[in-house]
Amino acid sequence: MPTNAPTAALADVTSSGSTLRRFLHGLPGVDAVGLEARAASLGTRSIKTTAKAYAIDLAISMVDLTTLEGADTPGKVRALGAKAALPDPTDRTTPTTAAVCVYPDMVAVAKQAVAGSGVKVASVATAFPAGRAALSVKLADVRDAVAAGADEIDMVIDRGAFLAGDYLKVYDEIVAVREASGAARLKVIFETGELSTYDNIRRASWLGMLAGADFIKTSTGKVAVNATPANTLLMLEAVRDFRAQTGVQVGVKPAGGIRTSKDAIKFLVLVNETAGEDWLDNHWFRFGASSLLNDLLMQRQKLATGRYSGPDYVTVD
Amino acid sequence: MSDRLSVFKTYKLYVGGKFPRSESGRVYEVTDSKGNWLANAPQSSRKDARDAVVAARKAFGGWSGATAYNRGQVLYRVAEMLEGRRDQFVREVAEAEGLSKSKAAAVVDATIDRWVWYAGWTDKIAQVVGGGNPVAGPYFNLSSPEPTGVVAVLAPQESSFLGLVSVVAPVVATGNTAVVIASEKSPLPALSLGEVLATSDVPGGVVNVLSGRTAEIAAPLAAHQDVNAIDLAGADEVLAKELEIAAADNLKRVLRPQPVDYAETPGIDRMTAFLETKTVWHPTGSLGASGSSY
Numbered sequence: 076m077p078t079n080a081p082t083a084a085l086a087d088v089t090s091s092g093s094t095l096r097r098f099l100h101g102l103p104g105v106d107a108v109g110l111e112a113r114a115a116s117l118g119t120r121s122i123k124t125t126a127k128a129y130a131i132d133l134a135i136s137m138v139d140l141t142t143l144e145g146a147d148t149p150g151k152v153r154a155l156g157a158k159a160a161l162p163d164p165t166d167r168t169t170p171t172t173a174a175v176c177v178y179p180d181m182v183a184v185a186k187q188a189v190a191g192s193g194v195k196v197a198s199v200a201t202a203f204p205a206g207r208a209a210l211s212v213k214l215a216d217v218r219d220a221v222a223a224g225a226d227e228i229d230m231v232i233d234r235g236a237f238l239a240g241d242y243l244k245v246y247d248e249i250v251a252v253r254e255a256s257g258a259a260r261l262k263v264i265f266e267t268g269e270l271s272t273y274d275n276i277r278r279a280s281w282l283g284m285l286a287g288a289d290f291i292k293t294s295t296g297k298v299a300v301n302a303t304p305a306n307t308l309l310m311l312e313a314v315r316d317f318r319a320q321t322g323v324q325v326g327v328k329p330a331g332g333i334r335t336s337k338d339a340i341k342f343l344v345l346v347n348e349t350a351g352e353d354w355l356d357n358h359w360f361r362f363g364a365s366s367l368l369n370d371l372l373m374q375r376q377k378l379a380t381g382r383y384s385g386p387d388y389v390t391v392d
Numbered sequence: 393m394s395d396r397l398s399v400f401k402t403y404k405l406y407v408g409g410k411f412p413r414s415e416s417g418r419v420y421e422v423t424d425s426k427g428n429w430l431a432n433a434p435q436s437s438r439k440d441a442r443d444a445v446v447a448a449r450k451a452f453g454g455w456s457g458a459t460a461y462n463r464g465q466v467l468y469r470v471a472e473m474l475e476g477r478r479d480q481f482v483r484e485v486a487e488a489e490g491l492s493k494s495k496a497a498a499v500v501d502a503t504i505d506r507w508v509w510y511a512g513w514t515d516k517i518a519q520v521v522g523g524g525n526p527v528a529g530p531y532f533n534l535s536s537p538e539p540t541g542v543v544a545v546l547a548p549q550e551s552s553f554l555g556l557v558s559v560v561a562p563v564v565a566t567g568n569t570a571v572v573i574a575s576e577k578s579p580l581p582a583l584s585l586g587e588v589l590a591t592s593d594v595p596g597g598v599v600n601v602l603s604g605r606t607a608e609i610a611a612p613l614a615a616h617q618d619v620n621a622i623d624l625a626g627a628d629e630v631l632a633k634e635l636e637i638a639a640a641d642n643l644k645r646v647l648r649p650q651p652v653d654y655a656e657t658p659g660i661d662r663m664t665a666f667l668e669t670k671t672v673w674h675p676t677g678s679l680g681a682s683g684s685s686y
Contacts, residue, residue, distance in 0.1 A: 385618025
């Protein structure tokens with residue numbers, strides 16, 4: 076009974092712009108000070124020895140190894156794919172990363188580079204990173220990426236419409252992209268750095284999940300403020316509450332600004348303490364990062380050998 | 393009796409241009425030569441050593457890429473700043489080494505002169521240890537000295553200031569960056585030197601000063617894969633052997649401890665110890681074709 080009743084209630088909230096607005100604005104406000112204090116206090120956990128080794132391997136398996144530059148060449152994408160499939164050639168017990176994340180026109184190259192390794196190919200789409208294009212253009216972008224073989228689509232929401240309060244437009248767009256993605260898993264990027272308030276991040280999270288996101292993702296990595304422990308904690312609370320209400324599990328992907336193993340492990344603590352162990356799997360939690368992987372590998376080498384490693388022992392990318 | 397409250401100085405590490413306490417939160421008591429308490433110095437852990445290496449590596453590109461002339465100016469600036477703090481160093485050296493005030497003053501003067509000496513060498517060492525090599529072919533063949541990279545320096549245990557500068561200055565004068573472990577018994581002059589470096593145009597991270605148990609901090613540095621060389625001046629025989637074995641893993645350059653009279657004018661050995669020679673061949677082009685010599 077408690078599972079069905081809220082689901083039925085949630086079915087109505089997207090029926091019109093005003094009901095959606097009423098629902099999103101009816102979400103409890105975020106206690107910003109409490110949220111940041113909670114995130115900071117969870118960040119002080121000490122993770123050592125075997126737990127650290129487990130966390131590092133888990134974190135490596137959760138990395139969406141990303142290159143999203145105007146200067147991306149097929150060669151660079153191939154190198155990235157090779158690294159994703161075999162992060163540390165000197166130690167084959169190292170897990171592969173979860174995925175490589177590229178622009179749509181590089182999907183085919185990436186697909187070829189990771190073939191047979193189990194590494195997925197994620198593609199940003201919908202006029203990433205600004206998202207300022209007509210819906211038809213965005214959908215064509217998505218279809219392109221899916222046709223080229225993308226396993227996952229990272230879309231950006233229309234922050235302009237969201238901030239203007241036109242939630243239904245954002246919702247409809249996500250639903251349309253969801254359809255265009257077909258079998259690919261859909262990650263919805265909110266660009267939390269542009270949403271101004273924690274309340275908005277909570278609303279965007281629920282909006283994305285109601286529209287059928289498989290993942291909710293903090294940011295594009297292209298603005299000043301990217302993934303922070305606080306906004307990720309907030310999104311983890313949202314996916315936890317959403318599953319409690321609807322039974323549907325949604326993943327979380329912090330992206331941008333996570334560069335060290337220490338940071339990554341802090342995020343894993345947040346996941347475990349907030350959403351729970353069910354999310355400690357690369358099907359449900361990802362890191363959008365590029366330089367993070369090198370630091371994880373260096374820490375892994377340190378644990379294995381007892382010596383501090385250095386940047387000479389990982390690839391330059 | 394003065395009615396002022398005493399203002400004690402908190403000695404801190406110097407890492408990456410900042411003054412952190414030890415990550416471990418530990419301190420140890422530093423006493424003068426008679427055993428009277430002087431101050432609490434930070435007792436660094438291996439994580440402080442790791443952070444210092446990261447800072448030194450980050451600073452290496454800029455420092456080694458700076459012109460030799462510029463490095464000379466910056467190091468001369470250090471001597472200027474030392475001169476301004478002369479009284480403080482005289483007191484610290486006198487306390488640390490049990491010297492009379494006049495003897496300590498002589499040591500400090502010699503130390504400042506040592507900085508100036510090495511500052512002058514920055515743009516001259518290349519002429520001495522590099523140059524054009526005669527070859528039998530239509531080529532120029534040029535050798536030039538290049539800095540090795542990040543150098544871990546175990547400062548001498550007894551000579552807490554002159555000895556310290558005599559091992560640190562040659563490392564940075566040639567464009568390397570340094571992680572320095574101060575004398576275990578008398579680290580205060582080294583920690584104060586950090587304050588001087590911070591105010592004298594030396595980019596943060598070029599010199600990093602750690603205090604604590606030499607053996608504890610040196611072990612992870614000797615094994616560190618991102619440290620390119622190690623100067624064992626402050627290690628005893630047993631420790632030096634241990635560290636040299638650990639250092640062999642990534643083929644670090646090792647400078648073994650040797651008896652040195654730091655008061656004497658040093659040769660260029662400490663500079664060349666942390667220089668690598670790069671030799672390039674370059675075709676002379678039309679000179680060979682025209683049959684003319686130079």
